Amino acid sequence: MNNIGFRILPIEKRLDRQLVEQFRDVVTPHISDNLNRMHAIGSKLRPFHKEGKLIGTALTVKTRPGDNLLVHKAIDMAEPGDVIVVDAGGDTTNAIVGEIMLQLAQKKGITGFVIDGAIRDSKAFIEGDFPVYAAGVTHRGPYKDGPGEINVPISVGGMLVHPGDLILGDEDGIAVVPQDSAAEVLEMVRIQEIKEIEILKSIGNGTVDRSWVDEILKQKGCEFNDLANKV
Structure with missing residues (x-):
């Protein structure tokens, strides 16, 4: 049965890691300029880590606001170099990730979080260099009931993100490079x-x-x- 709204899909194709690494010294304004300023995640998502660039392949999660069951599953599924990008509806009532999930993600080789929702245990993020962009902070924890979807197109901060897209974040915000355009954009x-x-x-x-x-x-x-x- 095609259980739309509560399903887990694979990433069909990931960018070549060597190509991703060539974006390491690229800044988000240059990406934005060469994508006609149309591929930026909204400014309400801001960095909560001390320093460090976010770069990697999008592993997308669409979850019910305030629920992180599918985000936990995404961490378990992720491969080194993935960025977990979460559409939590922009709601900041309940946190989607905290320090435990931060530690799990680092252990897995995940390169960062982009959360259209809230985080908690913010001190652990602020004092570290694991990149996380979020819409806010709250001490209120999440539910773990679902539903949700993994590796479907999602909307984050007004930007459409597909599984496998290149995600790059720096001090100016987050840019999204469509997977099929990455080599051309880099040039x-x-x-x-x-x-x-x-x-x-x-x-x-x-x-x-x-x-x-x-x-x-x-x-x-x-x-x-x-x-x-x-x-």
């Missing part, structure tokens, strides 16, 4: 990095070209007067 990011290095150099040596600002304003029909041009 575009490297080109942008070179361009931005040149821009920063031109700022430093005083040769930066800012004519594009006025060009866009003129294209938009902006009205100029003499005083504005002298500013």
